[in-house]
Amino acid sequence: MTLPTAMTPSFRPKRRVLALAAVAATTLALGLAAPAHAADPEPMHIIVGYAPGGAADSLARLYAEQLRQDGHGTVVVENRPGASARLALDYVKRARPDGKTVFIGPSPLFTIFPLTYKKLSYDADKDLVPAAVLTDVPTAVVTGVQQPYQNMKEYVGWARHNPGNASLGLATIGSAGHLGTVALGKAEGIAITPAAYRGASPMLVDVVSGNVSIGWDAVASMMPLYKGGKLRFLGVSGARRAKALPEVPTMKEQGFGQYEHATSWYGVFVPAGTQPDVLAQVEKMFLAASANPATAAKLEALGLEVVARPGQEGRRRIQIERAAWKPIVEATGFQAED
Incomplete structure (x- = not known):
């Protein structure tokens, strides 16, 4: 019996099968590799x-x-x-x-x-x-529009003549507004009692109603009530006026440097x-x-x-x-x- 050689017809199909298998393997490998290159980077x-x-x-x-x-x-x-x-x-x-x-x-x-x-x-x-x-x-001190003081300087004078009635509404005890106000009270010889709330919204409700004499928070959180005629800004933090409130003087302008870094x-x-x-x-x-x-x-x-x-x-x-x-x-x- 004659064994098949590389040149015999019986061997050629096997070579073809092997060649096709090699091409398929290469294609599969390339196909698997492609998504790795096309994958999105880690977000x-x-x-x-x-x-x-x-x-x-x-x-x-x-x-x-x-x-x-x-x-x-x-x-x-x-x-x-x-x-x-x-x-x-x-x-x-x-x-x-x-x-x-x-x-x-x-x-x-x-x-x-x-x-x-x-x-x-x-x-x-x-x-x-x-x-x-x-x-x-930017942060600020605000009050209800029914209150008699128009700015922070007037508020300090009012607090001096109304001992026991000065209070500060806060969403966060230990915040810049809290510390600045305590420091201001010590410097001016007045007591401003802090009142802590669970958030800015309930605190501002009490400021508007007069349950607390002033409140402190970010300007952004108080702008809607200000635009609605419910709040009055007494002074803003920092060394320059807030872009959103060019008409409101800074605390520093009014002589109270305790809020300079409260922005x-x-x-x-x-x-x-x-x-x-x-x-x-x-x-x-x-x-x-x-x-x-x-x-x-x-x-x-x-x-x-x-x-x-x-x-x-x-x-x-x-x-x-x-x-x-x-x-x-x-x-x-x-x-x-x-």
């Missing part, structure tokens, strides 16, 4: 320490949308409310330092909390790194250990998003003032503002409770 997660609907959440979602429009892929906003945003901060500090998990939060976590809490679950100088300062958050700010932060090139990329992305006119207009409509400064400015502001609050906290003796 960025913006972590917010408050429930949906508030200023921080709205800000984060505006930035997320702008980053998507700028071609940075999928950007997801995650709400992790609790403990005045400390739970969200703790989550981000444990995240991989790869620029894919960032924290958008308010400055008091880094400026006031280290002074007022005996123990924090994070190191305000080491666990997170500022990538950019996004917006300032807080929102920044974007990344975990410690993030490589400099990754940090620079996150900074660049958020500063570019801030420069978009439509996004900036939406942020200002929320009562936020776009400042768009690099991370180094955030580090500088944290140190300056903490140093300014330290003697005030020490003079008041205030300690926050967990």
Whole structure:
């Protein structure tokens, strides 16, 4: 019997089968490899320490949308409310330092909390790194329109002549407005009793009705009642007038420097250990998003003032503002409770 060789007809189909199998294997391999190259990159997660609907959440979602429009892929906003945003901060500090998990939060976590809490679950100088300062958050003291005082200077005079009747409504004890008002009371020799509420809304109801003589919160949260003729602004925080309230003088203009640093700010932060090139990329992305006119207009409509400064400015502001609050906290003796 003659054995088949490479040249015999009986061998040719086998060669053809083997060749087709090789082509199929190559095609399959290429087909499996293709999705890996076409796959979307890992999405960025913006972590917010408050429930949906508030200023921080709205800000984060505006930035997320702008980053998507700028071609940075999928950007997801995650709400992790609790403990005045400390739970969200703790989550981000444990995240991989790869620029894919960032924290958008308010400055008091880094400026006031280290002074007022005996123990924090994070190191305000080491666990997170500022990538950019996004917006300032002007704050103000308000009163009901039926009250006899038109500005903060008149209120101080009224409080001096009406001992026991001066009270301050607050959504957060230990906030900049609380500490500033206590410091002002000490400086002027008047007692202004703080009244804590579960949120800005119930506090403002009592301010409008006159149950408390003044209230303090972010300008943004009080603008609807102001425009509706229910509230009067007595003075705004910071060293310059708020863009939304050019007619209202600052506290500093009226001789009360205790509120100069009561303008807080929102920044974007990344975990410690993030490589400099990754940090620079996150900074660049958020500063570019801030420069978009439509996004900036939406942020200002929320009562936020776009400042768009690099991370180094955030580090500088944290140190300056903490140093300014330290003697005030020490003079008041205030300690926050967990």
